[in-house]
Amino acid sequence: MWRIESELGDVGAPYDRRAAIYDRLVRSRAYNRIAWSCAPEDYAAFASEAFAAGAGPLLEAAAGSAAATAQLHGSSQRPTVLVDLSRRMLERAAQSIAGDEHELPVHVSLVQADLLALPFPPHGFQTVVGLGMTHLFDDLQAVVGSLLAQLAPGGQLHLAGLVAETRRGRRYLEILHRAGEVAAPMTADELHVALGRPTRFRATGCMAYAVLDAS
Numbered sequence: 001m002w003r004i005e006s007e008l009g010d011v012g013a014p015y016d017r018r019a020a021i022y023d024r025l026v027r028s029r030a031y032n033r034i035a036w037s038c039a040p041e042d043y044a045a046f047a048s049e050a051f052a053a054g055a056g057p058l059l060e061a062a063a064g065s066a067a068a069t070a071q072l073h074g075s076s077q078r079p080t081v082l083v084d085l086s087r088r089m090l091e092r093a094a095q096s097i098a099g100d101e102h103e104l105p106v107h108v109s110l111v112q113a114d115l116l117a118l119p120f121p122p123h124g125f126q127t128v129v130g131l132g133m134t135h136l137f138d139d140l141q142a143v144v145g146s147l148l149a150q151l152a153p154g155g156q157l158h159l160a161g162l163v164a165e166t167r168r169g170r171r172y173l174e175i176l177h178r179a180g181e182v183a184a185p186m187t188a189d190e191l192h193v194a195l196g197r198p199t200r201f202r203a204t205g206c207m208a209y210a211v212l213d214a215s
């Protein structure tokens with residue numbers, strides 16, 4: 001089995017209620033194509049690049065159910081921590097990573113925590129990866145600052161999130177924003193600027209990908 005480390009107790013988080021449905025949607029090729037003009041394979045490939053970027057400790061931030069990363073966690077040898085605010089999402093991540101073994105690999109641990117109050121000493125990770133998450137935060141700068149603070153010298157932060165690059169995508173993001181689910185929609189150009197114009201930045205449909213170097 002597995003243990004989720006937490007200083008939060010079972011406080012509950014918005015994604016607790018929708019862990020199962022989210023996990024199904026995010027893996028769906030049809031949903032990704034129709035809603036966001038992108039494909040699960042795109043961000044699986046981006047995640048794969050992050051895992052291949054080194055051999056040292058790796059932090060997956062806002063890991064959710066690890067829909068795009070469960071297999072990578074299973075095959076990687078990197079000491080790895082998955083962090084999410086939602087215990088239910090981390091439980092699904094654990095199930096996906098453990099698979100038929102019903103055990104997490106020894107190099108993988110799960111921590112329920114807020115990205116803005118991470119319970120780790122700074123500079124402990126060579127790679128930090130956060131998928132499908134930049135669009136969630138009103139104060140993106142604060143979250144990015146918190147994640148950059150986790151990087152060891154020479155490390156890299158790999159981030160992905162939704163941007164308003166199609167009419168349909170913008171409409172969905174605006175609806176989600178009005179419902180309080182996501183921050184105000186940004187275009188890819190706006191996100192590029194908000195992230196300090198990283199040299200490695202691209203968007204496929206409504207999914208943007210950025211790699212930031214440790215400062």
Ligand SMILES: C[S@@+](CC[C@H](N)C(=O)[O-])C[C@H]1O[C@@H](n2cnc3c(N)ncnc32)[C@H](O)[C@@H]1O
Pocket residue numbers: 013015026061062063064065066067068083084085086089113114115116130131132133136
């Ligand atoms: C859209 S899901 C993305 C999950 C996963 N990275 C993926 O790509 O499938 C966003 C995740 O961010 C988590 N989250 C939101 N705010 C957070 C915060 N302040 N600290 C940690 N996790 C947070 C949610 O619980 C949810 O699991």
